Amino acid sequence: MASFGEDLRRERIMRGIALEDITAVTKISQRHLIALEQERFRLLPGGILNKGIVRGYASALGLDPQDWTERYLRAYNASGQMIDDDRNWTAFASNVGKARILQREAIEMRLRWLGAILLLLVIAGVGFLILRYYGLRASWWNSLLPTEWFFDALRGAWDTVSGWVGHLAALFKH
Secondary structure (H helix, E strand, O other), X not given: OXXXXXXXXXHHHHOOOOHHHHHHHHOOOHHXXXXXXXXXXXXXXXXXXXXXXXXXXXXXXXXXXXXXXXXXXXXXXXXXXXXXXXXXXXXXXXHHHHHHHHHHHHHHHHHHXXXXXXXXXXXXXHHHHHHHHHHHHOXXXXXXXXXXXXXXXXXXXXXXXXXXXXXHHHHHHO
16 A cells, blocks of 8 residues: 555546646645645644645545545654644643633623622512512601611711721821
8 A cells, every 4th residue: 555645646646636626626725735745744734724634635536535534644643744733732622622611611600690699689679679668658667768877877987987097097197
């Protein structure tokens, strides 16, 4: 059995198809097609693009793309021209996919919690207003909206904070 590149070239010539025709159909650069036929794999773009080039080339010739991709991978691995980046390509692609899934799941989880918290706040607010409304109608609550006690609490908080600020200012003066 001949080498991958020779077999690919022989199939192309037997079908009477020129490299220019394959380039016109697949939009794959002629220099990449030549590099593939000559098994000069280092001249190819690398990674998953190489498989795409092989699939396109095989499809343009009417060959089985899956079979030729497998033959290419065997020839590529046996050639010793493998680039270090290509050795971990599948692991890298798998990690990128997992990272995207985890990121999407984290965003979805945050949105779910935010929605649950907002829903609880709305329920609490509506419950409070219903309680105040019925308390007002039954005459055991003075007004629907907080008035006096709310402003008294706000005034007390303001006095406390201003007292702390005054105390800190006095400490820094000495």
